Amino acid sequence: MKSNGNVFIGVDINEIDTPALLLDLDILEANIAKMADFFKGVKAELRPHVKTHKTPIISHKQIEAGAIGMTCAKLSEAEVMVYSGIRDILIANQIVGRQKIARLVNLAKHADMMVAVDNPQNVDDLSAAAMTKGVILRILIEVDTGLNRCGVETGEAVLNLAQQISQADGLSFAGLMGYEGHCVMIQNRAERERETLKSVQILVDMKHLLEENGFPVEIMSGGGTGTYDITGSHTEMTEIQAGSYATMDTQYRSIEGIGDTFDCALSILTTVISCPQPDRIVTDAGMKVMTQEFEPPQPKNIIGLELVSLSEEHGKFKADASVNLKVGDKFGILPTHGCTTINLHDKFYCVRNGKLECVWEISARGKSQ
Numbered sequence: 110m111k112s113n114g115n116v117f118i119g120v121d122i123n124e125i126d127t128p129a130l131l132l133d134l135d136i137l138e139a140n141i142a143k144m145a146d147f148f149k150g151v152k153a154e155l156r157p158h159v160k161t162h163k164t165p166i167i168s169h170k171q172i173e174a175g176a177i178g179m180t181c182a183k184l185s186e187a188e189v190m191v192y193s194g195i196r197d198i199l200i201a202n203q204i205v206g207r208q209k210i211a212r213l214v215n216l217a218k219h220a221d222m223m224v225a226v227d228n229p230q231n232v233d234d235l236s237a238a239a240m241t242k243g244v245i246l247r248i249l250i251e252v253d254t255g256l257n258r259c260g261v262e263t264g265e266a267v268l269n270l271a272q273q274i275s276q277a278d279g280l281s282f283a284g285l286m287g288y289e290g291h292c293v294m295i296q297n298r299a300e301r302e303r304e305t306l307k308s309v310q311i312l313v314d315m316k317h318l319l320e321e322n323g324f325p326v327e328i329m330s331g332g333g334t335g336t337y338d339i340t341g342s343h344t345e346m347t348e349i350q351a352g353s354y355a356t357m358d359t360q361y362r363s364i365e366g367i368g369d370t371f372d373c374a375l376s377i378l379t380t381v382i383s384c385p386q387p388d389r390i391v392t393d394a395g396m397k398v399m400t401q402e403f404e405p406p407q408p409k410n411i412i413g414l415e416l417v418s419l420s421e422e423h424g425k426f427k428a429d430a431s432v433n434l435k436v437g438d439k440f441g442i443l444p445t446h447g448c449t450t451i452n453l454h455d456k457f458y459c460v461r462n463g464k465l466e467c468v469w470e471i472s473a474r475g476k477s478q
């Protein structure tokens with residue numbers, strides 16, 4: 110057995126020290142393969158979002174399975190991906206400010222960088238920096254298709270930006286982006302489909318407006334795990350940004366049509382550190398190792414054990430009489446939100462068939478700048 114830090118590759122799961130973020134490799138690989146299979150049958154291609162797993166080797170596996178490049182939320186995530194050898198990146202976000210724009214154009218010396226814009230001053234700033242550095246940045250106009258976050262309003266604002274980008278040195282107008290984040294978690298499949306198609310139509314209308322005015326739209330980008338097959342089947346969409354599907358979480362698994370396709374590869378391994386009352390179990394995994402923006406995370410495969418609360422370093426559970434756990438025992442907890450939980454960890458402890466196979470650095474964890 111080979112030592113990797115303080116763990117031994119090949120040991121049983123129960124010998125991994127806790128709390129630890131486990132990644133089930135069979136499930137991860139199956140999720141990646143299922144998503145890749147879907148994209149073999151549609152016109153759109155997959156450009157998975159890095160923000161969930163933040164780990165280069167997983168990005169490389171997604172690309173090996175057919176993804177055309179990666180989507181990042183942050184420049185610092187993009188830097189990690191480019192330095193790991195990925196050459197085609199969309200930053201699905203606005204890069205604003207002198208320092209960040211300087212980093213972006215320097216990164217563009219090493220990879221094909223595409224970035225979202227929704228502001229004329231930002232277009233001028235990107236253009237000036239790209240010219241100085243001697244690079245071409247590909248630009249997507251972000252349109253607000255109903256999420257009401259970033260993105261220009263439909264109509265004249267889109268046309269004006271397209272005109273400005275097309276005339277700007279150092280920039281190449283590539284197309285449109287509209288992320289339908291207000292639809293991805295709609296529980297009911299029919300309603301999700303209805304709302305998503307409304308949102309996509311807004312982007313498609315803008316594509317037609319631009320084309321009628323002489324601006325070819327090569328890229329139409331959007332979509333998340335909850336809408337990958339709806340947005341991804343639309344013949345006008347060219348790229349889908351789904352991210353959570355690879356590792357998944359229980360919140361996403363609870364929405365109709367997603368939970369029976371993608372399984373949860375993540376769990377937090379925790380140790381029982383105290384059983385002070387017959388019905389109370391306390392473990393070493395608190396809010397510093399898992400988040401609870403949605404429903405509280407719950408134990409994996411243990412009936413009668415329910416999370417009551419998390420404090421910083423403790424998880425407090427209510428146990429039925431049937432639960433047979435004692436101090437020192439270990440069990441898994443399924444995260445409700447993978448993206449924010451993974452970001453709390455330095456490493457994935459990657460397991461297969463009950464054994465530790467490898468340990469992966471989550472190299473872009475905490476990369477928010």
Ligand SMILES: Cc1ncc(COP(=O)(O)O)c(C=O)c1O
Binds near residue numbers: 158201332333334351
């Ligand atoms: C811009 C953007 N694209 C895509 C996604 C899709 O991610 P997921 O697959 O987790 O739904 C997100 C999620 O926050 C996002 O912000």
